[in-house]
Every structure is written in structure tokens, then in C-alpha cells.
Amino acid sequence: MKHATKLITSSTLVCAFAVASLLLAGGCSREKREAPAVVSAERNSFNEVTARLDRGGSLFVYLGTEQWLTGLHERVSVLRDLVLADSDMGARERKNAQKGFDVAARLVQRIGVESISGVGLSRIALEPGFYRTKGFVHHYSDQGAGWLWNWLGRKSHPLGGLDCLPVNTAWATFFDLDLAAAWTAILQELHETGNAEAEAAMRKVSDDTERQGGQKLETILGSLAGEFGMVLTLDSANKITVPMGRSPMEIPQPGLAIVTKVKDDTLFNAIDRQLKQNPMVTASEKDGVRMRTFSVPALAMFKIQPVLARTGDWLVLASSDELLWQMLDAKAGKKPGLKSTDEFKKLARELAAARGNQFSFVSKQFGEIVMEIQKATSALKPAGAKSQFALLQKLLNTQPVTSFAVSSNTGDGWLSVAHSQ
DSSP: OHHHHHHHHHHHHHHHHHHHHHHHHHHHHHHHHSOOOOOOSSOOOHHHHHTTSOSSSSEEEEEEOHHHHTTHHHHHHHHHHHHHTOTTSOHHHHHHHHHHHHHHHHHHHHHTGGGOOEEEEEEEEEETTEEEEEEEEEOOTTOOOSHHHHTTOSSOEEOGGGGGOBTTEEEEEEEEOOHHHHHHHHHHHHHHTTOHHHHHHHHHHHHHHHHHHSSOHHHHHHTEEEEEEEEEEEEEEEEEEEOOTTSOEEEEEEEEEEEEEESSSHHHHHHHHHHTTOTTEEEEEETTEEEEEEOOHHHHTTTOOOEEEEETTEEEEESOHHHHHHHHHHHHTSSOBGGGSHHHHHHHGGGGGOEESEEEEEOHHHHHHHHHHHHHHHHTSOHHHHHHHHHHHHHHTOOOOOEEEEEEEOSSEEEEEEEEO
């Protein structure tokens, strides 16, 4: 019995040792099969770009552009030499071609496209049917001096434009743009490249502006604070009829406003100087808001009576004084604005408090109306086109999308973050 027990114990130990050996051997073989980490022999911005993206979603893309874009202006010059090598080209054609290529090469340098080292894109579901999309265009921290990085906002800031959006906002976008810097740079480029005709035309525009508005265009552009916005509202309580062939459709009453942030009264005064000569414009002031209201009989049937208003650091051109005061009341907190709606709260989340240089909002109502107009338009087309449109909609499973997106200059590139559902 003791002998049998020893035999069983010995057999068990042998089996255990064999199993352990196999496991160790398997582990070693797996380690041997794993590919060693490869380090790129050329510099790229993979780590910098992907650090800004969301991993684990349905989309994750990185594209290194440094090798393609560095020295791009030199390749434009090489292309110029190849084109000019054509012996059949006349003297005038040769001169124009050379000038064109030289301008293109300079613009490539000035715009700053050569400093783009890489781009990335990701998309992840934060919850079923609710997505976050990120896009990033990167440049190294010691670069980014081109127009691309400076004209569209050098530093991110609070999204103040959100405060003036009425509760019935259907679509809106606010963005930074340094028009004064753009105008000066373009004039300089035209002068340095010897394009005298175009330079003279631009300077004539400035002179005409001074003659009509009392200020040179450069002075007016310098008075702008570099932030602009457009707002579209839809009033469901009032409807208008849109002609659609034999089947006109009704949509909520739209309202449109264009907003410009200003440093002072320069632009308002220049416009007002022209409006004073128009008998159809009425001047008024209410609660410190200076207004110039336009009486346009042809637009009265659409309930449109444009109004220009100067208030705080904004200059607003609205399609009606009703829309103007909706925006001002929302900004002052007298009435709920877009930020109070459930749709916006879900879309914005942490983005509403973010700093940025641009934001955009699209409501579900706006998407639905656009789709209805598309369907009505397709109904006017021949039968073949109708079926193609219906097939395309079915294939794409098109549904109205609501979204809120914020873009910002991060100091090492442009980052865009969008929530959609």
C-alpha cells in the first residue's frame, strides 16, 4: 500500500512538473513571437497628436504630414522651373507664370501650412447614440507663426457669444477673425510681389470708404475686436409659407442676426453717417441701446424689419427688433436663453464652460426642417431623380443631427471637439 502511494505521489509530481514546463515554454515562445517595439527613424508628432484624441472608439486616425509639407514652397519653385523650361512659352506668358508661381510660393510660407506636422481624428460613443468627435491639427511649439495660426485667434477665450443666444436658436456660429491683420498682410504681399493693379484697387476701396463713412478702411478694421457671429432662430408660434411648386410648405418664422464685436463706435458711426441720408431709416434709443430701424415694405409680409444696434461691445444687425431684444434679454439674464434648454445642456456638458476661438450649434429642429425642404425639393424633380434621392436617404439612413462644437488655438495647434446625437 505504501509502495502504491509513493507511486501515485511520484506520478503526480512528474505530471505537475511537465505541465509547469509546458506553461513556461509556452510563455517563452509567446514572448519570442511578440514583435519588438519599433521607433521611427524620422521625427513625427504621433504622441503629441494622439494625446489629444479619444482611444477605444469607432474612429482613431493619425496622419503625419511633416515630411510632405516641410519646405513645400521650395517644391513650388521647382515646379515653376519645370514649367518655365517650356521653350514654346512666350515672353509675356513666361513672365505671368513666373509671377504666379512666386506668389504661390510666398503664400505657402505666409499661411503657415508648412508648419503642420500632423493631423488626427477620433470618434467615441459617450453613451448609446451620443458621440464625441475630436480633430487636431498640430504644429510644434516653436512654430505656428503663419496666418493660419494668427488670423483665426491667437489665444482662446470664454465663449461669450453663447450668452446672447435666444431659447429658440436653431443654428449659430461665432468665430475669431483678425480682419485688420489680414488686410495689412494682403496689401504688403501685393506690394512686395509687384502687383500694382491689385494693390491700387484695394487702396481705392479704402479711400472710397473714407469718403463715404468718414474713416479709412484700415481705421474701421482696426476698431474691430476680432469676433463675429451669425444666429438663426425659428419661431414655432408663427409660420411662413415657402413656395414649393404645387405643394407649398409651412416652416417656423425664421430670424437672422449678424454680430460683430467692436472696440468703439467707429464702425457704427461710419454706417450711421450713410443711413442718415436714407429717409426709410429711423433712429431711436432704448435702455442705452442705439438703434437704426429700416422700413422695407417689400419685407413686411415676411415680418422682417431690419435693425442695426450698438450695445456694450457688440454691433448687431438683426432681421427684427423682436429678435434683437430676445438676444439682449438672454444676455442680460432677463429671459432664458439657449443655455437653459435640455437639448443644449446635454450637448454642451463640459464644452459650455470651455475656452475657445470658435463654436457652432445645430438644433434638431433645424435638421428636421432642412430634411423636409430636401424632400419637398426632390418631389419637384423627375421620377428617376426622386427614386435616386429616396434610395440615397435609405442607404445613408439619414436622420437629423443635433450638435455643438468648440474649436480652439491650443498653442501647439487647432483642437476641435464636437458632441452630436
